Amino acid sequence: MQDFHHNRAHALLEHAEPVATAEEVQAAVGRVADQLNLRFRDTEEASFPLVLGVMGGAVVFTGHVLPLLDFPLEFDYIHVTRYGDEDKGGQVVWKVIPRQSVEGKTIIVLDDILDEGETLAQVKERLLGMGAKEVIIAVFADKDLGRKKPVQADIVGLTIPNRFVVGFGMDVYGYWRNLPALWAISPEDLKAATLE
Numbered sequence: 001m002q003d004f005h006h007n008r009a010h011a012l013l014e015h016a017e018p019v020a021t022a023e024e025v026q027a028a029v030g031r032v033a034d035q036l037n038l039r040f041r042d043t044e045e046a047s048f049p050l051v052l053g054v055m056g057g058a059v060v061f062t063g064h065v066l067p068l069l070d071f072p073l074e075f076d077y078i079h080v081t082r083y084g085d086e087d088k089g090g091q092v093v094w095k096v097i098p099r100q101s102v103e104g105k106t107i108i109v110l111d112d113i114l115d116e117g118e119t120l121a122q123v124k125e126r127l128l129g130m131g132a133k134e135v136i137i138a139v140f141a142d143k144d145l146g147r148k149k150p151v152q153a154d155i156v157g158l159t160i161p162n163r164f165v166v167g168f169g170m171d172v173y174g175y176w177r178n179l180p181a182l183w184a185i186s187p188e189d190l191k192a193a194t195l196e
């Protein structure tokens, strides 16, 4: 069984094309942090912003960006998924909702990728519905679909082509969230992995 997963995981990367190097990924994280630091510099707001990482994909992005933020904040996570182990999105499933009150607060939502925008549209709507004062969306990557999305990110680290990508928190069939760079998986390898 281990051999099956080992071979499958490696086969998926066989014809992968680089989208961003590890250095470019880190530069993108830095740009997101700079914009957030600028926004929250000398803030007059009474309470600290609440940063919510959208698990699981945002775990790596969140871990890299948080130490670069230089303003006081609160942190928690929500867990929302719509792709599961697939390469196409389905229904948005909430696994963990905000565990503390968001009422009256400024929320910074951190996510790894804005693709079709269904996930973050629902996240934003739900947080505003729960009384959040403002929801600022910061994503590591925004996929260029060439069409309007149901929600826009306020802060984007990297705009990427319309390919299925892995690395820096993003998985392909559960593998390779741990890659430090970003790779586009070949459609043929994606398909082959579903037939095994």
Ligand SMILES: O=P(O)(O)OC[C@H]1O[C@H](OP(=O)(O)OP(=O)(O)O)[C@H](O)[C@@H]1O
Pocket: 054, 055, 056, 057, 058, 080, 081, 082, 083, 084, 089, 111, 112, 113, 114, 115, 116, 117, 118, 119, 120, 170, 171
């Ligand atoms: O813009 P959308 O088309 O809605 O897709 C974006 C969402 O897809 C990914 O999550 P996924 O459902 O794969 O779960 P994961 O975070 O556990 O990987 C990613 O982390 C975003 O939250």
Ligand SMILES: Nc1nc2[nH]cnc2c(=O)[nH]1
Pocket: 083, 113, 115, 116, 163, 164, 165, 166, 170, 171, 172
């Ligand atoms: N791994 C991964 N997850 C996604 N969720 C939405 N788009 C993507 C993508 O391109 N790659």
